[in-house]
Amino acid sequence: MRIVDARVIVTCPGRNFVTLKLVTDAGLTGVGDATLNGRELAVAAYLGEHVAPVLRGRDPARIEDTWQLLYQGAYWRRGPVTMSAIAAVDTALWDLKGKVAGLPVYQLLGGRSRDGVTVYGHAAGETVDEALTDVARLVDAGYRAVRVQTAVPGLSNTYGVSADARTYEPAGSVPETTWSTPRYLTHVPSVLAKVRAEFGPELRLLHDVHHRLTPIEAAGLGRALEPYGLTWLEDPVPAELPEGFRLIRRHTTTPLAVGEVFNSIWDCRQLITEQLIDYVRTSVVHAGGITHLRRIFDLAALYHVRSGSHGATDLSPVCLAAALHVDLSIPNFGLQEYMPHTAETDAVFPHTYSYADGYLHPSEEPGLGVDIDEELAARYPYRPAALPVNRLEDGTVHSW
Ligand code: CS2
Ligand code: MG
Numbered sequence: 001m002r003i004v005d006a007r008v009i010v011t012c013p014g015r016n017f018v019t020l021k022l023v024t025d026a027g028l029t030g031v032g033d034a035t036l037n038g039r040e041l042a043v044a045a046y047l048g049e050h051v052a053p054v055l056r057g058r059d060p061a062r063i064e065d066t067w068q069l070l071y072q073g074a075y076w077r078r079g080p081v082t083m084s085a086i087a088a089v090d091t092a093l094w095d096l097k098g099k100v101a102g103l104p105v106y107q108l109l110g111g112r113s114r115d116g117v118t119v120y121g122h123a124a125g126e127t128v129d130e131a132l133t134d135v136a137r138l139v140d141a142g143y144r145a146v147r148v149q150t151a152v153p154g155l156s157n158t159y160g161v162s163a164d165a166r167t168y169e170p171a172g173s174v175p176e177t178t179w180s181t182p183r184y185l186t187h188v189p190s191v192l193a194k195v196r197a198e199f200g201p202e203l204r205l206l207h208d209v210h211h212r213l214t215p216i217e218a219a220g221l222g223r224a225l226e227p228y229g230l231t232w233l234e235d236p237v238p239a240e241l242p243e244g245f246r247l248i249r250r251h252t253t254t255p256l257a258v259g260e261v262f263n264s265i266w267d268c269r270q271l272i273t274e275q276l277i278d279y280v281r282t283s284v285v286h287a288g289g290i291t292h293l294r295r296i297f298d299l300a301a302l303y304h305v306r307s308g309s310h311g312a313t314d315l316s317p318v319c320l321a322a323a324l325h326v327d328l329s330i331p332n333f334g335l336q337e338y339m340p341h342t343a344e345t346d347a348v349f350p351h352t353y354s355y356a357d358g359y360l361h362p363s364e365e366p367g368l369g370v371d372i373d374e375e376l377a378a379r380y381p382y383r384p385a386a387l388p389v390n391r392l393e394d395g396t397v398h399s400w
Contacts, residue, residue, distance in 0.1 A: 001026050001100070003060050006052035008034070008044050011377035013344040015169050016040045016385060017316045019372045020047055020088035022096060024060055030095035031372055032088030033285040033319035036080055038171050038387040046085045050074075055089065061100070063093045067291050083263035083288045090289025091322045091368070098367035105322070105368055109294070109329040116359030117327040119311075119338035120145035120206055120231075122168065124161045127151070128191050132198055142357040145204035145231060145335055150191050152184050159210045159400070167342055169313060172385030179390050179398050181217060189224040196228040204335075206257070208234040211399040212390075215247040222252030231335070232257035232279050232308065238399050239267070245276035255279065260310035263287050265296045272296075272303050279308035279334045285319040286310070290326055297330045306334030313339045317349035321370035324353050324362035336360060348377050 005023035010016065018034040034043045051070060058066060070086045071077060098105040106112065121138040123146045125131030131150045138146050149160030157177050162168045188207065195205060207230060213221065218236035225233060234257045237244050248256065259281035262268055271277045280300050287293050297307050307330060309323050320338075327336050338360060341349070351370035352363035363369020390400035 001028075001060060003055050003058050006047070006055045007374075008048045008052065009372060009374060009377055010040060010044050010382045011348055012380040012383045013348045013377075014167075014342050015171065015314060015345070016382055017345070017348075018044050018047075018088075019316065019318055019377075020092055021372060021374070022055065022060065022089070022092040024096065028096055028099050029371075030060070030092035030099070030367065031318050031370060032091030032095070032289065033316040033322070034084050034088035035285060035314060035316050035319070036084045037314040038385065039081065040382070042081045043084045043088075046081055047088060051085055051089060060093050060096045063090065063097065063291060066090070066093060067289070071288070078264045078266065080261070080263045080286060083292075084286055087285050087287065087289035087292070090291045091284055091318065094290045094322070095367040102366045104325065104362060104364050104366065105290070106325040106328045106362060109290070109325060112328055113331055114328060114333065116356075116361050117324050117333070117336050118144060118358060119336045119355070119360050120147055120204065122147050122149070122160070122339055124149045124168070125151070126161060128194050131191065132195065135195055135199060135203075139199065139203065144358040145206065147206040147208060148191060148195050149208060150187070152180065152187050154183050155180060160208060167313065168339070171314065171387050172383070174388050177388045177390045177400065178393055179212060180393050181213060184212070185217065185221060188221065192225055192228040192230065201229065204231040206230060206232050206234060209236045211235045211238045213237050215244040219248045219251035222248060222254035222256075225254050226252060230254055234258070234281070235260070239271070242270040242274070242276060245271060246274070249276055257281050257308045260286070265292065265299060268296055269299070272300050272305050275303050275305070277305060279306050281308045281310050283310040283315055283319060284322040284326065285315050290322055293326055294330070297326070297332060301330070301332040306332045308334045309336055311337030311339060313341050313345070317341055317346065317351045318368070318370050318372070321351050321353050321362065321368045324360055325368060328362055348373055348380065
């Protein structure tokens with residue numbers, strides 16, 4: 001069998017997605033997500049100009065060799081654009097391998113290690129009461145784990161809060177946001193206290209700091225949240241400085257989850273091997289595909305670190321479908337983020353994964369159980385959209 005075409009499909013059913021579709025001379029196809037929020041065309045160009053020409057004529061069965069060819073063979077290694085492109089190729093090749101074998105991909109990864117993939121949903125609100133209502137919506141829908149975000153009093157807008165949390169799409173929403181760490185730190189513990197008081201000790205609570213604190217600020221927040229027993233505090237600080245997490249660890253037992261912006265095992269290595277985090281959030285689409293993500297999770301398993309893959313709506317249903325096959329099979333699964341896509345997006349990406357009672361279940365059909373409807377995708381042209389820039393109240397640029 002040979003790859004005869006590598007199509008890069010950019011579509012915007014409400015938000016931009018980039019998908020790679022590989023076509024073989026046997027008529028089989030495989031798909032991979034290549035979406036990098038706000039930088040979609042960079043990945044599309046990398047795939048179209050530098051990867052597709054290399055793939056044509058290759059044996060799709062050679063997944064590892066293709067991965068190494070695109071990683072080592074490119075000279076310029078790592079980075080979100082390169083690794084998202086490699087991820088799309090890798091994911092599409094696993095999709096093809098499943099179809100050739102007549103098996104769902106999780107069966108090629110070692111089979112089931114659990115009955116379903118426990119997911120967490122997003123609850124948000126301008127006010128704590130709105131957030132409590134949103135938590136109740138998710139609990140009523142069967143979710144066992146909920147991320148809680150609210151607006152910060154005194155700030156015009158806050159990460160993770162929109163009119164409808166379910167379709168939170170930060171790209172193209174607002175060009176700039178304003179941030180105040182003091183206002184935030186004053187507010188957040190009372191929010192989690194109220195949620196815990198309302199919903200009791202069983203519900204698994206998470207909160208995303210979104211890279212905005214210093215290590216000592218994060219240490220103080222972690223300690224303040226200890227009475228509320230969070231499952232994880234996410235992205236407490238920008239993660240370029242792994243040593244910074246030693247300081248957080250010295251002061252608090254609140255578990256930490258990091259990694260959605262990571263794109264290779266090298267980004268995660270020190271945080272994992274020094275046990276500075278408890279969950280690693282790397283995703284199929286941004287961390288080199290199924291092949292590389294398995295390596296990251298296998299390293300994590302040696303150090304009691306569990307998976308907690310990113311799954312916001314700017315990762316397409318192709319990525320989510322692939323994530324579920326990995327989630328179902330690895331021994332150290334933790335949680336899978338799940339923000340349901342819109343009906344418009346689901347129509348462009350027909351899939352057979354399903355949600356029931358707090359779990360997602362991947363497809364049993366051969367491959368990943370997802371595809372892209374190219375004709376429908378063509379009806380949604382690319383729409384320029386960038387993520388917001390965040391500034392402090394005095395105008396200083398700050399992590400968004
Ligand atoms: C967030 C994301 O889901 C999360 O944990 O950090 O919403 C993130 O802001 C977006 O995926 C960025 O594109
Ligand atoms: Mg996050």
